[in-house]
Amino acid sequence: MTHVTPARKQSGTSLYGGTSSRRITVRDIAAAKERGEKWPMLTAYDAMTASVFDQAGIPVLLVGDSMGNCHLGYESTVPVTMDEIALLSAAVVRGTRRSLVVGDLPFGSYQEGPVQALRNATRLVKEAGVGAVKLEGGERSADQIELLVQSGVPVMAHIGLTPQSVNAYGGYPVQGRGEEAAQQLLRDAKAVQDAGAFAVVLELVPAELAAEVTRSLHIPTVGIGAGPDCDGQVLVWTDMAGMTDGRVPRFVKQYAQLRQGLGDAARAFAEDVVGGAYPAEEHSFH
Numbered sequence: 001m002t003h004v005t006p007a008r009k010q011s012g013t014s015l016y017g018g019t020s021s022r023r024i025t026v027r028d029i030a031a032a033k034e035r036g037e038k039w040p041m042l043t044a045y046d047a048m049t050a051s052v053f054d055q056a057g058i059p060v061l062l063v064g065d066s067m068g069n070c071h072l073g074y075e076s077t078v079p080v081t082m083d084e085i086a087l088l089s090a091a092v093v094r095g096t097r098r099s100l101v102v103g104d105l106p107f108g109s110y111q112e113g114p115v116q117a118l119r120n121a122t123r124l125v126k127e128a129g130v131g132a133v134k135l136e137g138g139e140r141s142a143d144q145i146e147l148l149v150q151s152g153v154p155v156m157a158h159i160g161l162t163p164q165s166v167n168a169y170g171g172y173p174v175q176g177r178g179e180e181a182a183q184q185l186l187r188d189a190k191a192v193q194d195a196g197a198f199a200v201v202l203e204l205v206p207a208e209l210a211a212e213v214t215r216s217l218h219i220p221t222v223g224i225g226a227g228p229d230c231d232g233q234v235l236v237w238t239d240m241a242g243m244t245d246g247r248v249p250r251f252v253k254q255y256a257q258l259r260q261g262l263g264d265a266a267r268a269f270a271e272d273v274v275g276g277a278y279p280a281e282e283h284s285f286h
């Protein structure tokens, strides 16, 4: 047995553990909400990692602008460009067969208005082959979402903490605390649903509020630091796998310690080279 079937399976239609081998679509995501099914989403920034998650059955992969700090060495997501998102999105699509690939529109690629948003979203669909795009903002981005959806580009919205606004926040504070902020979050959620988004990320909001938003929408919510009652949960893969250098946000659960493991492998290789143990006879040609 080389193939391990994921634990939760059967129906053939469930997002995680389903038996269908065709690519997941936004219709499958909508159907999962009707069944009350919870589902996982991870970021991916390259074909190799994406193929691991695809084969693990992760139904939705986000080519997040978190590539800025996680993959490209920037301080934040702010400097990430369309060229970078397009290049890495194409790699993630090439590395996958079943996962729905969502391309994150970077800062500055949709704020000018719906036409700019459509131009850049179209580029990710045509050039990279993504099945959907994501952009940040609720009421403030509703016009962009509406034009994209009317044009045939599925949109995942993202409200609560929107990291592209880090310079305006002065950090990454929890959102939606207090009655006024909670009402704004509910309005943002309703606005993106009405604009036609197929799902909405809720980032860093109180669990009770995220639960209320999830109950009040017919589209799925995807939580990150938003408690257990969202329809989906997303994490940055390097955080989830213990690959991120330094501190990770409190909402992260680490399921492996890849940074330690990869460092150990590099040190073992180095020791072997310096000590003459590698290459050995079986690695040599005559």
Ligand SMILES: Nc1nc(=O)c2c([nH]1)NC[C@@H]1CN(c3ccc(C(=O)N[C@@H](CCC(=O)O)C(=O)O)cc3)CN21
Pocket (backbone or CB within 6 Å): 066, 069, 070, 077, 163, 172, 173, 174, 204, 236, 238, 239, 244, 248, 249, 250, 251
């Ligand atoms: N590696 C990584 N993981 C992420 O989840 C992530 C990124 N990068 N880059 C883009 C944004 C930035 N995000 C962040 C960054 C920091 C916190 C953070 O430190 N939050 C505090 C809580 C703040 C508060 O209490 O007000 C924490 O302790 O988790 C949260 C989300 C989420 N995204």
Ligand SMILES: CC(C)C(=O)C(=O)O
Pocket (backbone or CB within 6 Å): 043, 062, 063, 064, 065, 066, 067, 104, 158, 201, 224, 234, 235, 236
């Ligand atoms: C954390 C997710 C939602 C994201 O936007 C990203 O990784 O860029």
Ligand SMILES: [Mg+2]
Pocket (backbone or CB within 6 Å): 064, 065, 066, 077, 104
């Ligand atoms: Mg992002």
